[in-house]
Amino acid sequence: QITLKESGPTLVKPTQTLTLTCAFSGFSLSSSGVGVGWVRQPPGKALEWLALIYWDDDKRYSPSLKSRLTITKDTSKNEVVLTMTNMDPVDTATYYCAHYYFGWGILDYWGQGTLVTVSS
Amino acid sequence: QPVLTQPPSASGTPGQRVTISCSGSRSNIEANTVNWYQQLPGTAPRLIIYNNNQQWPSAVPDRFSGSKSGTSASLAIDGLQSDDEADYYCAAWDDSLNGLVFGGGTKLTVL
Numbered sequence: 001q002i003t004l005k006e007s008g009p010t011l012v013k014p015t016q017t018l019t020l021t022c023a024f025s026g027f028s029l030s031s032s033g034v035g036v037g038w039v040r041q042p043p044g045k046a047l048e049w050l051a052l053i054y055w056d057d058d059k060r061y062s063p064s065l066k067s068r069l070t071i072t073k074d075t076s077k078n079e080v081v082l083t084m085t086n087m088d089p090v091d092t093a094t095y096y097c098a099h100y101y102f103g104w105g106i107l108d109y110w111g112q113g114t115l116v117t118v119s120s
Numbered sequence: 121q122p123v124l125t126q127p128p129s130a131s132g133t134p135g136q137r138v139t140i141s142c143s144g145s146r147s148n149i150e151a152n153t154v155n156w157y158q159q160l161p162g163t164a165p166r167l168i169i170y171n172n173n174q175q176w177p178s179a180v181p182d183r184f185s186g187s188k189s190g191t192s193a194s195l196a197i198d199g200l201q202s203d204d205e206a207d208y209y210c211a212a213w214d215d216s217l218n219g220l221v222f223g224g225g226t227k228l229t230v231l
Contacts (some may be wrong), residue, residue, distance in 0.1 A: 049220040
């Protein structure tokens with residue numbers, strides 16, 4: 001059974017760096033074809049893909065946010081960490097991590113999400 | 121601005137057939153498979169259709185189906201039921217952007 005859970009601060013100040021952790025179980029991020037992705041959703045708005053990290057440590061970032069994002073994995077801890085620099089109130093959103101299957105290009109198992117508010 | 125274009129809303133009465141469209145381009149929908157996600161109010165999205173028209177196991181009943189033609193895709197729901205009320209998102213890999221792209225989402229209302 002694949003499960004994922006996001007954790008991190010619920011409130012960050014403008015210009016600060018956000019660090020989110022995705023703790024997962026039920027799969028290994030060293031298995032071929034597997035990845036973990038991050039998606040965010042501002043209140044009342046659409047889903048926006050942020051980043052992906054693959055089993056071989058290859059990484060992909062949203063072009064519009066690439067300069068602010070870093071995604072890393074710790075295979076031994078079954079964790080993926082996303083950092084986003086220079087946070088702004090427009091970055092207020094629920095942040096989701098999800099299991100990614102490379103073969104079909106799908107985010108097939110999602111965490112419950114964590115709401116991050118950016119405010120001074 | 122989402123890369124994939126969906127109508128912001130759709131509606132139907134119980135028992136009706138509803139279709140939600142998703143328009144893209146050669147670098148995303150035409151070149152790659154389309155997936156659909158359902159987001160019930162207050163919950164995380166969940167995969168319901170993958171590889172254009174394959175139902176994700178145990179996600180939704182057979183009433184849900186997907187299709188793709190060229191740079192467009194669609195999700196159809198037959199025999200609409202009240203618990204189908206949700207937001208629906210299409211998604212695909214984009215070869216030009218080298219990343220995932222989502223549609224803007226369609227809010228389905230059962231009248």
